[in-house]
Amino acid sequence: MxxxxxxxxxxxxxxxxxxxxxxxTMAMSVFHRITGTALYxxxxxxxxxxxxxASGPRAYDAVAWFFGSWIGRLILFAYTWVLMHHMLGGLRxxxxxxxxxxxxxxxxxxxxxxxxxxxxxxxxxWALALLLVR
Numbered sequence: 001m002x003x004x005x006x007x008x009x010x011x012x013x014x015x016x017x018x019x020x021x022x023x024x025t026m027a028m029s030v031f032h033r034i035t036g037t038a039l040y041x042x043x044x045x046x047x048x049x050x051x052x053x054a055s056g057p058r059a060y061d062a063v064a065w066f067f068g069s070w071i072g073r074l075i076l077f078a079y080t081w082v083l084m085h086h087m088l089g090g091l092r093x094x095x096x097x098x099x100x101x102x103x104x105x106x107x108x109x110x111x112x113x114x115x116x117x118x119x120x121x122x123x124x125x126w127a128l129a130l131l132l133v134r
Contacts, residue, residue: 025111027111035089080122087118
């Protein structure tokens with residue numbers, strides 16, 4: 001008996017993102033990877049600040065001026081959110097590593113809590129910082 005020959009159809013070898021319906025957990029996974037990468041930029045900013053601090057008053061004044069400007073504060077605010085979001089995403093993964101939170105409702109709750117918690121923590125940190133600095 002001769003084998004059946006199927007017509008050649010151009011199909012992707014594996015599913016791509018445009019095929020999937022975006023979910024909270026999928027979005028938070030992508031954000032966790034992006035924030036992990038963005039932490040490199042924030043670490044560079046911390047290193048710049050430390051080098052300026054060690055280099056003397058003139059270098060420190062320049063860096064302090066930049067971080068005190070509106071663009072510098074915006075960058076620091078974003079870095080704070082990146083740090084908080086990545087930390088909460090790590091806690092979410094830690095909970096999963098412990099074997100908890102895999103049912104649909106808890107997965108969705110943890111994903112939402114990661115996003116909402118990171119925004120709330122960022123605002124609280126900045127509100128406290130602005131209150132204490134004055």
